[in-house]
Amino acid sequence: xxxxxxxxxxxxxxxxxxxxxxxxxxxxxxxxxxxxxxxxxxxxxxxxxxxxxxxxxxxxxxxxxxxxxxxxxxxxxxxxxxxxxxxxxxxxxxxxxxxxxxxxxxxxxxxxxxxxxxxxxxxxxxxxxxxxxxxxxxxxxxxxxxxxxxxxxxxxxxxxxxxxxxxxxxxxxxxxxxxxxxxxxxxxxxxxxxxxxxxxxxxxxxxxxxxxxxxxxxxxxxxxxxxxxxxxxxxxxxxxxxxxxxxxxxxxxxxxxxxxxxxxxxxxxxxxxxxxxxxxxxxxxxxxxxxxxxxxxxxxxxxxxxxxxxxxxxxxxxxxxxxxxxxxxxxxxxxxxx
Amino acid sequence: xxxxxxxxxxxxxxxxxxxxxxxxxxxxxxxxxxxxxxxxxxxxxxxxxxxxxxxxxxxxxxxxxxxxxxxxxxxxxxxxxxxxxxxxxxxxxxxxxxxxxxxxxxxxxxxxxxxxxxxxxxxxxxxxxxxxxxxxxxxxxxxxxxxxxxxxxxxxxxxxxxxxxxxxxxxxxxxxxxxxxxxxxxxxxxxxxxxxxxxxxxxxxxxxxxxxxxxxxxxxxxxxxxxxxxxxxxxxxxxxxxxxxxxxxxxxxxxxxxxxxxxxxxxxxxxxxxxxxxxxxxxxxxxxxxxxxxxxxxxxxxxxxxxxxxxxxxxxxxxxxxxxxxxxxxxxxxxxxx
DNA sequence: TTCTTTTTTGTAATCGATTACACGCTTGGC
DNA sequence: GCCAAGCGTGTAATCGATTACAAAAAAGAA
Numbered sequence: 001x002x003x004x005x006x007x008x009x010x011x012x013x014x015x016x017x018x019x020x021x022x023x024x025x026x027x028x029x030x031x032x033x034x035x036x037x038x039x040x041x042x043x044x045x046x047x048x049x050x051x052x053x054x055x056x057x058x059x060x061x062x063x064x065x066x067x068x069x070x071x072x073x074x075x076x077x078x079x080x081x082x083x084x085x086x087x088x089x090x091x092x093x094x095x096x097x098x099x100x101x102x103x104x105x106x107x108x109x110x111x112x113x114x115x116x117x118x119x120x121x122x123x124x125x126x127x128x129x130x131x132x133x134x135x136x137x138x139x140x141x142x143x144x145x146x147x148x149x150x151x152x153x154x155x156x157x158x159x160x161x162x163x164x165x166x167x168x169x170x171x172x173x174x175x176x177x178x179x180x181x182x183x184x185x186x187x188x189x190x191x192x193x194x195x196x197x198x199x200x201x202x203x204x205x206x207x208x209x210x211x212x213x214x215x216x217x218x219x220x221x222x223x224x225x226x227x228x229x230x231x232x233x234x235x236x237x238x239x240x241x242x243x244x245x246x247x248x249x250x251x252x253x254x255x256x257x258x259x260x261x262x263x264x265x266x267x268x269x270x271x272x273x274x275x276x277x278x279x280x281x282x283x284x285x286x287x288x289x290x291x292x293x294x295x296x297x298x299x300x301x302x303x304x305x306x307x308x309x310x311x312x313x314x315x316x317x318x319x320x321x322x323x324x325x326x327x328x329x330x331x332x333x334x335x336x337x338x
Numbered sequence: 339x340x341x342x343x344x345x346x347x348x349x350x351x352x353x354x355x356x357x358x359x360x361x362x363x364x365x366x367x368x369x370x371x372x373x374x375x376x377x378x379x380x381x382x383x384x385x386x387x388x389x390x391x392x393x394x395x396x397x398x399x400x401x402x403x404x405x406x407x408x409x410x411x412x413x414x415x416x417x418x419x420x421x422x423x424x425x426x427x428x429x430x431x432x433x434x435x436x437x438x439x440x441x442x443x444x445x446x447x448x449x450x451x452x453x454x455x456x457x458x459x460x461x462x463x464x465x466x467x468x469x470x471x472x473x474x475x476x477x478x479x480x481x482x483x484x485x486x487x488x489x490x491x492x493x494x495x496x497x498x499x500x501x502x503x504x505x506x507x508x509x510x511x512x513x514x515x516x517x518x519x520x521x522x523x524x525x526x527x528x529x530x531x532x533x534x535x536x537x538x539x540x541x542x543x544x545x546x547x548x549x550x551x552x553x554x555x556x557x558x559x560x561x562x563x564x565x566x567x568x569x570x571x572x573x574x575x576x577x578x579x580x581x582x583x584x585x586x587x588x589x590x591x592x593x594x595x596x597x598x599x600x601x602x603x604x605x606x607x608x609x610x611x612x613x614x615x616x617x618x619x620x621x622x623x624x625x626x627x628x629x630x631x632x633x634x635x636x637x638x639x640x641x642x643x644x645x646x647x648x649x650x651x652x653x654x655x656x657x658x659x660x661x662x663x664x665x666x667x668x669x670x671x672x673x674x675x676x
Numbered sequence: 677t678t679c680t681t682t683t684t685t686g687t688a689a690t691c692g693a694t695t696a697c698a699c700g701c702t703t704g705g706c
Numbered sequence: 707g708c709c710a711a712g713c714g715t716g717t718a719a720t721c722g723a724t725t726a727c728a729a730a731a732a733a734g735a736a
Contacts, residue, residue: 001474002722013686018724028684043473045450049390050722053691058387068412069613078406078433085443090430090451095416105423112383113428135381136339220617253617275407279558279591281619340692351716356694366714388692391721 001044010038021046052114060090061302062110062118066098070218071274072244072291076121079295087303089116098187100124111136117302120145121294123188139305141298141316144189153301153314155294159196162287162320163241166269167200169285169322170239174331175267179212179237181226181247190218193243193271212237216247223250231258238266238331245270245277248284252327256281263329273323282326289320339382348376359384390452398428399640400448400456404436408556409612410582410629414459417633425641427454436525438462449474455640458483459632461526477643479636479654482527491639491652493632497534500625500658501579504607505538507623507660508577512669513605517550517575519564519585528556531581531609550575554585561588569596576604576669583608583615586622590665594619601667611661620664627658 007014012035020027020035027035038044052058063080065073081091092113094106103124110118111132117139125145133140134151141153148154170178180197183190194213214229216222223246230236231254242248248270255266262268262282270277270286277284297316305313345352350373358365358373365373376382390396401418403411419429430451432444441462448456449470455477463483471478472489479491486492508516518535521528532551552567554560561584568574569592580586586608593600600606600620608615608624615622635654643651 003724004722014723015687015725016685019685022724024725026684031684043470045446047391047452047722048450049387049396049452050691051724052387053385053391053693053722054724056691068406068416071409074406074412077431081431081433085447090447092428093415093419093431095419108383109423109428112386114385114387132381249617253619256619276614279587281591281594341694342692352693353695353717354715357715360694362695364714369714385692388721389694391692391723392694394721 001042002047003044006035006038006042006044009042010034057116057306058114059088060092060113060115061299062106062113062115063091063093063298064103064106064110064118064120064122065093065095066122066124067095068093071246071276072272073121075291076295076298079292080119080299081295083296083299083303087299089299089303096122096124098122098124100126104129107132111138116306117141119143119298119302121298139302141301141305143294143298144192148313148315150313151305153305153316155297155301155316155318157289157294157318158320159193160200162271162289162322163193163196164200165320165322166241166287167197167204169324169328170241170267170269171204171206173239173267173328175237175239176206176331177212177235177237177239178206179214179230179240181214181216181223181230181240181242181251183216183218183243183247184222185215187218190243197241216243216250218244218247220246220250220253223247224254225250227251227254228258231255231260236266239269239328240266241269241271243271245272245274245284245286247271248286248327249276249280252280252284263327265332267328267331269328277323278325280327285325285328286323287320288323290318293318339380340385341382344373344376344380344382347380348372395454395644396452397426398430398451398453399637400444400451400453401429401431401636402441402444402448402456402458402460403431403433404460404462405433406431409584409614410610411459413629414633414636417630418457418637419633421634421637421641425637427637427641434460434462436460436462438464442467445470449476454644455479457481457636457640459636477640477651479639479643481632481636482530486651486653488651489643491643491654493635493639493654493656495627495632495656496658497531498538500609500627500660501531501534502538503658503660504579504625505535505542507662507666508579508605508607509542509544511577511605511666513575513577514544514669515550515573515575515577516544517552517568517578519552519554519561519568519578519580519589521554521556521581521585522560523553525556528581535579554581554588556582556585558584558588558591561585562592563588565589565592566596569593569598574604577607577666578604579607579609581609583610583612583622583624585609586624586665587614587618590618590622601665603670605666605669607666615661616663618665623663623666624661625658626661628656631656 003014007017017035020032084091096103107129119141121143139151143155182194214226216226248268251268270284273286273288277286301314341352341355345355355373358370422429434441445467457479459481477489481493520532552564554564586606589606608622611624611626615624639652
């Protein structure tokens with residue numbers, strides 16, 4: 001079922017069939033009609049591979065993420081794919097599993113499959129792999145890493161602003177002792193969020209005890225453990241910011257398990273605003289980072305680099321929104337801790 | 339950067355290079371060494387598209403799911419991809435969004451991209467699309483639909499057994515009034531689970547009032563709403579089975595919101611065992627359906643149909659496991675409802 | 677009608693790989 | 707020394723599309 005069969009059936013040449021399909025406008029309407037009928041009758045679809053071979057464009061983008069099971073990613077993937085399909089692109093998703101060796105494999109696969117561009121939404125990337133990609137003149141879009149170069153776009157999330165607003169909110173509620181549960185510090189994104197918090201706190205001149213910044217693992221159990229640590233301090237924080245919502249959910253569990261209440265005794269703020277956050281007990285106040293927007297903008301950046309006339313890489317900003325729910329409340333005047 | 343450049347650099351023909359790459363064993367070791375060096379120096383990767391064109395195999399599988407944002411799917415996708423990469427296949431994921439029109443688009447994309455097989459893990463499939471695929475001799479694996487035919491494998495989940503065990507568990511705890519919250523009845527999978535429940539109940543001769551089977555939407559809010567309905571009955575059920583875990587979580591919320599407790603007042607059983615279920619308050623008793631297994635077996639079925647000598651479709655069974663946590667307990671002898 | 681111009685269609689090269697077939701060089705048997 | 711067999715390598719066809727160029731057909735001008 002190839003173009004030749006279509007051509008035979010329509011008693012025309014493959015060139016004419018091709019021209020009809022690609023709307024080049026050089027085909028007489030009556031002829032085009034014949035072609036369309038033959039295509040219909042045979043149920044013909046053009047072979048994308050063959051097309052790719054001659055055009056040098058596979059019409060595929062790679063999307064490298066850490067782990068699709070992490071609830072941060074599915075929405076991002078979905079909006080990326082949605083945008084892609086809309087423009088006739090296909091998407092190859094690859095999970096690094098937070099593992100830089102796997103990352104190498106992902107990059108290799110992308111090159112072999114001749115994708116037209118790669119969105120790297122994870123931070124396990126070393127300069128060696130980067131140059132591998134640059135060498136092939138592959139358009140790239142990063143999340144929060146590196147600089148903008150001719151073919152390299154960059155999406156930058158303004159963590160400082162988001163975390164700043166959250167701290168502002170907490171401070172205005174009268175909290176003095178503010179804790180932070182970070183993600184695993186092996187992760188670039190976790191480090192970025194943590195240092196944004198630290199910077200923000202010191203900028204406000206709030207005395208920050210170093211023991212009230214602890215490390216989680218961006219999952220529920222890690223958040224629970226970290227919060228337990230914080231609760232065992234002589235003076236536990238009265239408000240806790242977290243590096244992502246799963247961590248916050250873990251913190252919620254640790255707090256209610258010790259018989260304290262959120263937000264009456266301790267306020268908790270999440271990060272990301274995953275869907276679940278609306279449904280926790282109590283619903284989570286959190287810093288929303290729109291994954292929809294991330295996915296869409298990542299695609300757009302690649303698309304414009306590939307198809308656009310402007311060949312330069314872009315710098316794309318993505319903001320955050322503080323979503324106020326019920327896990328934050330004014331600090332008690334007399335804390336119930338001794 | 340193509341095979342010709344490699345051949346030139348190694349002062350050999352493209353045929354020899356190709357033979358070296360494909361380990362056909364007809365190359366003198368010393369020659370092969372030259373080729374490998376040239377490949378190294380140029381950083382050459384074979385063009386998969388060109389390969390696909392001549393071999394007639396794209397080494398890609400399609401994976402059609404409802405919605406990657408639904409927590410049921412990410413694990414399935416991940417295990418499918420993992421298995422695929424392991425065997426040198428790439429995966430194209432497509433979301434139908436529970437929409438049968440989109441499904442048509444997904445199928446078309448799969449055909450255009452010349453995938454070597456399609457796993458359809460959703461039930462928006464009409465016979466027209468099916469014949470479209472069959473017409474192209476594409477190996478297919480379904481989840482819970484259709485019959486096994488030469489190129490069509492089928493994964494069958496034994497819902498009756500799983501739900502049977504759950505009902506057994508609930509009954510042995512002394513519950514008499516057992517409710518069920520189904521998924522949206524537009525979904526095949528939801529209907530299957532619901533009818534498995536009904537069959538199971540009637541087989542045990544438990545008087546089933548029809549008002550205690552209500553419809554949710556497989557999401558948290560739907561479960562909450564449906565549970566609220568059940569609670570407003572004159573004699574609410576003392577135990578509730580649900581069509582998936584999100585629904586159960588919604589039910590949990592509705593119950594605690596009205597001041598009742600789980601499991602003391604009402605027992606709740608989920609379905610699927612998504613990761614979150616371990617972390618609900620209380621942790622959810624649920625019927626585990628291993629998505630890992632689903633993904634892996636779906637891949638294996640396609641792989642064997644494509645590469646294996648046995649060209650027949652398979653029938654694959656996937657079981658369930660009742661996971662006992664803390665959302666189920668003995669029925670109170672004197673229910674606190676009037 | 678006849679010739680020119682323009683539009684439509686066809687022929688064949690091309691993309692980057694694989695592979696059937698042919699060719700050349702060793703090697704060994706006689 | 708000659709020929710057959712066998713191994714290693716090269717030449718060229720092929721996969722299914724697109725497209726430069728050539729050719730044919732239609733339209734317009736005279």
